[in-house]
Amino acid sequence: MATTSSFPALSFSRPSKMPGLSFGLPAGRSCPGRAASLRAKNSVCARCYAKKGFYPTRTVREPRDRNLSTIRRYLRHGGPRTLARALLRDGIRNLSPRDWESAGPSGPPCLFVRIHDSGDVFCRSYGFALARAARIAHRLARRRGVKLHLWAPTKAHVVGALRPALSAMARAGIIVRPSAGAVDGPVPHMVGLAGGMGVFSRGNAPSTLVPGTFVCPVRHDPGSPRACREAGCRACWLWPEARIWFEVH
Numbered sequence: 420m421a422t423t424s425s426f427p428a429l430s431f432s433r434p435s436k437m438p439g440l441s442f443g444l445p446a447g448r449s450c451p452g453r454a455a456s457l458r459a460k461n462s463v464c465a466r467c468y469a470k471k472g473f474y475p476t477r478t479v480r481e482p483r484d485r486n487l488s489t490i491r492r493y494l495r496h497g498g499p500r501t502l503a504r505a506l507l508r509d510g511i512r513n514l515s516p517r518d519w520e521s522a523g524p525s526g527p528p529c530l531f532v533r534i535h536d537s538g539d540v541f542c543r544s545y546g547f548a549l550a551r552a553a554r555i556a557h558r559l560a561r562r563r564g565v566k567l568h569l570w571a572p573t574k575a576h577v578v579g580a581l582r583p584a585l586s587a588m589a590r591a592g593i594i595v596r597p598s599a600g601a602v603d604g605p606v607p608h609m610v611g612l613a614g615g616m617g618v619f620s621r622g623n624a625p626s627t628l629v630p631g632t633f634v635c636p637v638r639h640d641p642g643s644p645r646a647c648r649e650a651g652c653r654a655c656w657l658w659p660e661a662r663i664w665f666e667v668h
Contacts, residue, residue: 423496423501426492428512429506429510430483433518434536436637436646436648437533438531439532440530440532441536442532442535443469443483443538444486444487444538444539445480445484445538446469446474446537446538447467448538448541449539450541451542452575452577456574456600461603461604463600463601463602463618469537483538490502493505494544499544499551500551502552503551506552510552527564529565530560530566531568531570532567532570533570533571533655534549534570535572535573539575540588541575543584544584546585547584549593551591553569554592567592568657569594569656570594570655571595572655573597576612585609589612594613594659595612596655599615602667604618605617614662614663615663616655616662616663617663618667619666624664625664632664633662633663635654637649637652637665637666
């Protein structure tokens with residue numbers, strides 16, 4: 420019988436465009452909402468950024484493939500509680516001083532974590548494990564005077580069986596944002612989750628005069644910032660009620 424102590428460590432990364440840590444799975448194979456998006460006109464998933472750039476390279480692809488297989492092993496041999504402990508343990512091990520941000524001269528240090536720079540909540544047990552890990556992580560952060568911010572974009576909301584897990588993640592302090600399946604399509608809404616995310620085509624940015632609408636400053640226009648870091652923007656983590664729009668990749 421396999422023992423979880425022999426399982427590979429879960430890999431976290433530091434995408435150059437974002438602050439802090441990120442946890443990823445292979446795009447497509449771990450995305451239960453992909454099929455619905457691909458049926459839509461102007462599908463977002465047909466233009467998936469995690470299928471382009473550095474993502475298909477071996478150094479980026481292999482850790483995400485290993486994360487998915489390791490998570491499945493944890494769920495098979497230990498269940499969500501055991502997986503939650505592993506997520507916490509390996510996430511903490513990956514931390515370094517460069518991951519912390521200052522909230523000002525008198526504010527607490529901040530840590531921003533993106534759950535799934537690629538991939539998604541592929542099953543209920545995994546979602547419940549993320550929720551449990553988030554509850555414990557927030558508790559540990561408060562004890563140490565750290566402000567922890569967790570953000571998870573998702574298209575798993577289109578699968579009814581996964582919605583209880585997404586709701587549990589949101590209750591655990593994760594900013595879970597349902598994402599649109601079509602470019603220039605409506606921003607999805609799900610009760611109990613944060614504001615949704617939409618994707619617009621170039622030259623078709625929505626009006627920010629609509630209350631609660633935020634347009635990501637990272638654009639393709641000359642002179643526009645190319646990354647969250649460059650823009651100094653943390654809206655995805657810090658503004659849960661906003662509907663956030665991104666220009667198509």
